[in-house]
Amino acid sequence: xxxxxxxxxxxxxxxxxxxxxxxxxxxxxxxxxxxxxxxxxxxxxxxxxxxxxxxxxxxxxxxxxxxxxxxxxxxxxxxxxxxxxxxxxxxxxxxxxxxxxxxxxxxxxxxxxxxxxxxxxxxxxxxxxxxxxxxxxxxxxxxxxxxxxxxxxxxxxxxxxxxxxxxxxxxxxxxxxxxxxxxxxxxxxxxxxxxxxxxxxxxxxxxxxxxxxxxxxxxxxxxxxxxxxxxxxxxxxxxxxxxxxxxxxxxxxxxxxxxxxxxxxxxxxxxxxxxxxxxxxxxxxxxxxxxxxxxxxxxxxxxxxxxxxxxxxxxxxxxxxxxxxxxxxxxxxxxxxxxxxxxxxxxxxxxxxxxxxxxxxxxxxxxxxxxxxxxxxxxxxxxxxxxxxxxxxxxxxxxxxxxxxxxxxxxxxxxxxxxxxxxxxxxxxxxxxxxxxxxxxxxxxxxxxxxxxxxxxxxxxxx
Amino acid sequence: xxxxxxxxxxxxxxxxxxxxxxxxxxxxxxxxxxxxxxxxxxxxxxxxxxxxxxxxxxxxxxxxxxxxxxxxxxxxxxxxxxxxxxxxxxxxxxxxxxxxxxxxxxxxxxxxxxxxxxxxxxxxxxxxxxxxxxxxxxxxxxxxxxxxxxxxxxxxxxxxxxxxxxxxxxxxxxxxxxxxxxxxxxxxxxxxxxxxxxxxxxxxxxxxxxxxxxxxxxxxxxxxxxxxxxxxxxxxxxxxxxxxxxxxxxxxxxxxxxxxxxxxxxxxxxxxxxxxxx
Numbered sequence: 001x002x003x004x005x006x007x008x009x010x011x012x013x014x015x016x017x018x019x020x021x022x023x024x025x026x027x028x029x030x031x032x033x034x035x036x037x038x039x040x041x042x043x044x045x046x047x048x049x050x051x052x053x054x055x056x057x058x059x060x061x062x063x064x065x066x067x068x069x070x071x072x073x074x075x076x077x078x079x080x081x082x083x084x085x086x087x088x089x090x091x092x093x094x095x096x097x098x099x100x101x102x103x104x105x106x107x108x109x110x111x112x113x114x115x116x117x118x119x120x121x122x123x124x125x126x127x128x129x130x131x132x133x134x135x136x137x138x139x140x141x142x143x144x145x146x147x148x149x150x151x152x153x154x155x156x157x158x159x160x161x162x163x164x165x166x167x168x169x170x171x172x173x174x175x176x177x178x179x180x181x182x183x184x185x186x187x188x189x190x191x192x193x194x195x196x197x198x199x200x201x202x203x204x205x206x207x208x209x210x211x212x213x214x215x216x217x218x219x220x221x222x223x224x225x226x227x228x229x230x231x232x233x234x235x236x237x238x239x240x241x242x243x244x245x246x247x248x249x250x251x252x253x254x255x256x257x258x259x260x261x262x263x264x265x266x267x268x269x270x271x272x273x274x275x276x277x278x279x280x281x282x283x284x285x286x287x288x289x290x291x292x293x294x295x296x297x298x299x300x301x302x303x304x305x306x307x308x309x310x311x312x313x314x315x316x317x318x319x320x321x322x323x324x325x326x327x328x329x330x331x332x333x334x335x336x337x338x339x340x341x342x343x344x345x346x347x348x349x350x351x352x353x354x355x356x357x358x359x360x361x362x363x364x365x366x367x368x369x370x371x372x373x374x375x376x377x378x379x380x381x382x383x384x385x386x387x388x389x390x391x392x393x394x395x396x397x398x399x400x401x402x403x404x405x406x407x408x409x410x411x412x413x414x415x416x417x418x419x420x421x422x423x424x425x426x427x428x429x430x431x432x433x434x435x436x437x438x439x440x441x442x443x444x445x446x447x448x449x450x451x452x453x454x455x456x457x458x459x460x461x462x463x
Numbered sequence: 464x465x466x467x468x469x470x471x472x473x474x475x476x477x478x479x480x481x482x483x484x485x486x487x488x489x490x491x492x493x494x495x496x497x498x499x500x501x502x503x504x505x506x507x508x509x510x511x512x513x514x515x516x517x518x519x520x521x522x523x524x525x526x527x528x529x530x531x532x533x534x535x536x537x538x539x540x541x542x543x544x545x546x547x548x549x550x551x552x553x554x555x556x557x558x559x560x561x562x563x564x565x566x567x568x569x570x571x572x573x574x575x576x577x578x579x580x581x582x583x584x585x586x587x588x589x590x591x592x593x594x595x596x597x598x599x600x601x602x603x604x605x606x607x608x609x610x611x612x613x614x615x616x617x618x619x620x621x622x623x624x625x626x627x628x629x630x631x632x633x634x635x636x637x638x639x640x641x642x643x644x645x646x647x648x649x650x651x652x653x654x655x656x657x658x659x660x661x662x663x664x665x666x667x668x669x670x671x672x673x674x675x676x677x678x679x680x681x682x683x684x685x686x687x688x689x690x691x692x693x694x695x696x697x698x699x700x701x702x703x704x705x706x707x708x709x710x711x712x713x714x715x716x717x718x719x720x721x722x723x724x725x726x727x728x729x730x731x732x733x734x735x736x737x738x739x740x741x
Contacts, residue, residue: 171684173500173507173547210549212684216486237686241698248693248717250724257687265506265681273531274506274681275728349720396685398703 003040006109011116016329020299023185023268026326027091030120032072039067041105042112049102050114055445056083056154060099060114067117076125079118080133084157084200085150085444087126087192088179090119093441094320126195135204139163141458144227146213146399149177150440151233151431153200154447155454160203162455167227169211172264177235178440181264182256184293186300190263214402219427229426229454232406232414233447236395236432242285246343247389251277251351255286255294255390262297279386281305283354285340286390287312292323294388295332306332307382311339311359311372335382337361339372343387353383395433403427411436420450428454465499465548468521470541473605476528477573478537479513485520487512487550493558493584494675494707497522497550498683501535505546508532509680509702511577512551522548525576525605530729552683553706556581556650556673562589564647567639568614569595569632569661571653572603577675578652579606579613585650586613593639593646594618597632597657601625633660646670651710655722659715666711674710676701676718679725692718 012028013019019026030038042064050060059078066075079086093099095115103111141164145152148170156166174180179193201207213219213234222230239254241247258276261267265274282298284291287310295306308327310317314336317324328334335356342355358378361370400408407415407423413436420428430446432438456462469481487497491512498507514523528537539545558581566585570578575596586592594614598604599622611617620630636649649672651661658674665672678690678701685703692701693714699705 171549172682173549210547211486212549212552215551215684216490216549237684239686239688241688241691243698248691248698248721250721254688257681257689260681260687273504275725277724349717393686398684 002043003037005041008041008110008113008116009034009038011113016326016331019186020296020330023300025189026186029123030116032124035067035117035120036070038113038117039064042068043104045104049104050099050112053099053102055098055441056089056448058083058086058099058118063121064112064114064117067121072121072124073129075121076129079121082448083444084154085196086118087122087196088150088188089441089444090115090117090122091188092179092183094439096320098441122196123192126192133199133202135202136161136163138165138204141165142167142227143454143458144169144222144225144230146219146230146232147171147177147234147431147433148175148197148207148209149233149235149431149443150179151235151433151443151447151450152177152231153197154444155231155233155430155451156205156447157200157203158448158451159454160200160205162451164455164458165204167206167208169213169216169222170207170209171212173209174264175207175209181260182290182293184259184263184297185268186296187293212398214398219399219403219406219424223426228458229428231420231447231450231454232399232422232427232429232433233431233443234396234399234433235443236393236413236437238394238396238412239389240392240394241389242340242391244340244343246345246351249343249345249351250349251279251385252343252387252389255284255290255388256393258294258388259290259297262301268297268301276301277386279303279384281307281384282386282388283307283309283340283382283384284388284390285309286392287317287319287336288390288392289319289323291388291390292319292327292332294390296327296330298386298388299330299332303386305384307335307384308332309335309338309340309354309356309382311337312370313337313361316369337372338380339374341379344381351385351387353381354387355379355381393432393437395436399433418449419453420446421453426457428457464544464546467539467541467543467545470539473525474603477525477576477603477605478528479523479525480536480539481521481523482545482548483520484522484548484550487522487548488515488517488520491515491522491551492555493580494556495551495553496683496706497524497548498552498680499524499536499545499549500547501532501539502546505535506532507547507681507683509552509677509683511580511675513576513580522550525573527573549683553702554704556584556707558584558588558590561585561648564590565593565645566590567593567595567636567644567646567649569597569636569649569651569653569657570610571597571632571651571657572599573605574653574657574675575606575610578650579609581650581652581675582610583613591615593644595620595632595635597621597653598626599623631660632657633664636661636664640664640668640670648673650675655715655719658710659719662710662713662715672710673707674713676706676708676713678702678706678718679722692721
C-alpha cells in the first residue's frame with residue numbers, strides 16, 4: 001500500500017538563526033526511515049513521466065523501487081548507470097521544473113521527493129560502499145575535454161564508460177567548476193563534490209588542472225597531441241557589470257569574485273590567506289540563485305544587514321522558490337522594484353551607499369514578461385559598505401578568441417546543435433558555453449548528449 | 464606540483480626561481496604572467512614570466528618578498544615544490560611592429576624583473592632599446608648584467624644616489640626627450656605612481672606609452688573582475704585585456720586606491736609570521 005501523504009517527508013534542516021552564522025550544510029538529508037517512507041509515495045507508474053524531466057535520464061521508478069526494498073546499493077547502481085554526479089544533482093537540481101514537475105503525485109499534491117531520495121542514495125553509498133568502479137577496457141581512442149565543470153565531468157564519465165581514454169583540462173587548481181567556486185559549501189559541501197569527482201578517476205579519466213586551453217595550448221594543439229575529438233565545456237564565467245558610476249569603488253565585487261574567494265579559496269575560514277572584505281551592510285544586485293548564494297554568504301561572513309536589490313517584483317525573482325525561502329528565513333532583506341543607478345563612495349574610495357530608483361511593473365512585453373518602469377522623483381539611498389553585482393555571466397572569450405574557426409553568436413556563446421556538434425570538425429561543445437548561464441543539470445545533459453555524438457563521430461568519422 | 468630547479472637571491476628581498484613548468488614554458492611570451500599558489504592553503508598571486516626555456520620546459524619568475532605569500536615562496540628551496548603554477552596568462556606584448564624603431568623601457572624597482580623580459584623581446588625583435596632603471600639604493604639594484612645585454616643604452620639611477628647616479632627615472636626620460644632622442648614607444652613598468660608620472664612626462668610629446676598594470680588578481684582568466692581598471696572611460700580586466708595598456712588612457716588614481724583594498728588584511732597576515740618590514 002503506497003504512502004498517500006499529501007506532502008513530502010520533510011527534510012531535517014539546521015535552524016535558520018544558527019545556520020546563518022556557519023558554512024555547514026543547511027539541509028541535513030533523509031535518514032533511512034525518512035527515505036523508506038518517502039519512497040513509498042512513488043506509485044511506480046508504468047509510463048514513467050518523471051524520467052522525461054530528467055536531462056540525464058535517471059531510471060527514477062527503478063531506483064525508488066530498490067529503496068522500497070531496502071536495497072540502497074542496488075538503487076545506487078541504477079542511478080550511476082546514467083548519472084555521474086548524483087550527490088550533486090540531488091542537492092542542486094531545480095527538481096520542481098525537472099523530474100518532479102512530471103510526477104503523477106504532483107498533480108493533486110506534492111510530488112515525490114525524487115531529488116531528496118537521489119541525494120539519500122548517493123550519500124548512503126559514499127558512506128557505506130568502499131568498492132571502486134573499474135576502468136573499462138580501452139578502445140584506444142583519445143578524447144580531450146576542456147573544463148571540469150558539470151558538462152565536462154559528465155561527458156568525460158560517459159566516454160570513459162564507453163572505453164575512451166579521456167583527459168580533462170581545467171584552468172583552476174581543482175576540478176568541479178561552478179560546483180567548487182560558485183555554489184556555497186552550505187548548499188553543496190566541497191568534500192562531496194571531490195568524492196564524486198574521484199569516481200571519474202576510477203574510470204580512468206585523467207584530470208590536468210592549472211591548464212588554460214587557449215593559453216597553455218590551443219584547441220588545434222590538442223588535435224596535434226593525438227586527441228581525436230574535443231569537447232568544450234568551459235562554461236559562462238565572465239561576469240557582467242552594470243556600468244554604473246562608482247562600480248570600481250573599493251567594496252564592489254562581482255558575485256563570481258565574492259563567491260570564488262569564499263568557496264574556492266575558503267576565505268570564510270579563520271586565518272585564511274585569501275582576504276575578503278567583512279562588510280556590515282551589503283547590497284546584492286540581482287535576483288537569481290547566484291544572488292541568493294552571495295547574499296546568504298555575506299550574512300554568514302557577519303554582515304548585519306544584507307539586501308537583495310532587484311528591479312522587478314518578488315513574483316519575477318529568477319531564483320528558485322526554495323532559495324528565496326531559505327534566504328528570508330536567514331534574515332536577508334528583499335528590496336524589490338528597486339533599480340540601482342549609482343554607487344556612492346567616501347573620501348577614501350570605499351563604498352558608502354547606493355542610490356536606487358523605485359520601479360513599477362509596466363505592460364507585459366512580447367515574451368509576456370512585465371518590464372520594470374522607473375517612477376519619477378522616487379529615488380532612495382541605502383547605506384551599504386559593500387556591493388555584490390550578480391546580474392549574470394557570459395562565456396569566457398579565451399577559447400573562441402584563440403580558435404578563429406569556432407563560430408560564436410552575438411552573445412559570445414559557442415554555436416552547437418543539440419548533439420553538441422559545433423561548426424569546427426571534431427569539436428563538440430555543451431553547457432553554459434553554448435546556452436549562456438543555465439543550470440547544472442542542463443549542462444550535464446548537454447555533456448551526456450555530446451558523449452553520444454563523439455562516440456558516433458569517432459566510430460564513423462561522420463561529422 | 465611544480466619543482467623548483469634553481470633559486471638565486473638577486474638582492475636582499477628579491478629572488479629568482481626557475482620552475483619545472485613545461486605547460487607554461489611551451490607558449491609563454493614577453494608581457495605574459497602566471498598565477499601560483501605556494502601550498503594547498505595558499506592564495507593565488509600573479510607573477511610575470513621573467514624568462515622561459517621551451518626545450519627544457521623551464522619558466523623563470525622573479526619576486527620580491529613583500530607579504531605573506533611571497534615570504535612563504537622565498538622560504539622554498541631547490542628540489543621543493545610549488546602547489547600550483549598556471550599560465551601563460553594575459554596578452555603578450557606586440558614587439559614585432561617595432562623592428563628598427565626606438566623603444567625606451569623604464570623599470571622601477573622590482574618592475575625591472577618585468578621590464579627586462581619585455582626589453583629583451585623588443586631587442587631580439589630588432590628594436591633600438593634604451594633601458595632606464597630606477598632603484599631606491601645601490602643594494603636593491605637587480606638584473607644589471609641582463610639589462611645591459613639587451614639594450615643599446617642602460618641608465619641606472621637611485622633615489623639616494625648611492626650608485627653615483629642620483630635621480631628618478633622620469634628625470635632621465637625628460638633629459639633624453641629634451642636632448643632630442645625620438646622614442647617611438649615608451650614602456651613603463653613599476654609602482655603605479657611611477658608609471659603615472661612617466662605617462663605625464665610623455666603625454667605632452669605624444670609618445671606612445673605602454674604600462675604594465677599590476678592589479679590584484681584571483682583567477683587570472685577573466686572570471687571575476689577583481690583586476691578591473693578604467694581605461695579610456697571603460698572597464699577592462701587586466702588579466703585578459705592586459706596586463707599592458709595605453710598609459711595615457713589609464714585611470715591611475717583609481718588603480719592606486721584599489722591597490723589598497725586589502726592592506727589591513729595583508730598586514731595582519733604578515734604579523735602572524737612575525738614579518739618585521741610590514
